[in-house]
Amino acid sequence: MEWNQLLCSRRRNMPPVNQTGGRDLRTEYEKDYQKIIGSASFRRLQDKTQVFPLDKSDFIRTRLTHSLEVSSFARSLGQNIGKNLIASKKDPNFNWRIAEDMCNVLQCAGLIHDIGNPPFGHFGETAIRQWFRERLPEMMFFDRKIEDILTEQMKQDFYQFEGNAQALRLISKLHFFSDEYGMNLTYALLSTILKYPNSSLESNPKAEDIKYKKMGYFYADREVFREIQEATGTNGNRNPMTFILEAADDIAYKTADIEDAVKKGCITYGMLERELILLNKNCPVWVTNYFNPLEELRHQYQKALDR
Secondary structure (H helix, E strand, O other): OOHHHHOOOOEOOOOOOOOOOOOOOOOHHHHHHHHHHOOHHHHHHHHOEOOOOOOOOOOOOEHHHHHHHHHHHHHHHHHHHHHHHHHHOOOOOOOHHHHHHHHHHHHHHHHHOOOOOOOOHHHHHHHHHHHHHHHHHHOEEOOEEHHHHOOHHHHHHHHOOOHHHHHHHHHHHHOOOOOOOOOOOEHHHHHHOOOOOOOOOOOOOOOOOHHHOOOOOOHHHHHHHHHHHHHHOOOOOOOHHHHHHHHHHHHHHHHHHHHHHHHHOOOOHHHHHHHHHHHHHHOOHHHHHHOOHHHHHHHHHHHHHHO
């Protein structure tokens, strides 16, 4: 894989040359960012909860606030990784221009990484899968069972419904911007949100390789998936930026869930302290020497008491 290809700035439907005489100084990735921010699909995330549904407090996070946090973390991680790659000279082809493009793509990817998730997150996915497992065998098309008409992949797409696959479908087709290409985002961005580059027939929750844990695209979007792979040169593998996006997502939701849980009274300071004491006992010394969360928690708590 090559960075110049991974950061492919082409789109499925390339617009004609700017009629304003080339006065649009934005990069293609900056155009992606502004498309997303101004879209109804992104705005709808404000009504989807992260963990707590129908909460009266405006402190608790929604999918929108979570996505903004992931976007920020992803860009920051990209900046640090880019700086280290350039300083170490491990990849002679990696330069500051590539680093900046990578950060812009990661910032956009953070905004839309959850855009296909149903209400109630993974619980919503489970409810949809269960509904199809119970109802699809009973559905008829005139005198034929729908199950007999669908291919195996089509059926598995229903039985393994996935928010990540729905995200690709939404931004590439369902979101009506001006044509049938959805938001018409760059291939680099589409590739980055493809966490699982395989179909429902290839997915395996018990697989050792994380890319096979879930499906990444529906049968109806197989041509879109093929185009993304060819344009970015990933050839069935994850885009390296996908790993950075996942790290940002993990950092955001794990820390935020603790904060929200404390605010809701689900856990107390004492409970959190006890958990970190157990964590310290099971952590290698080199980890706690690098960063000790128990000491940091106690330090911040004492500072708050002193104030």
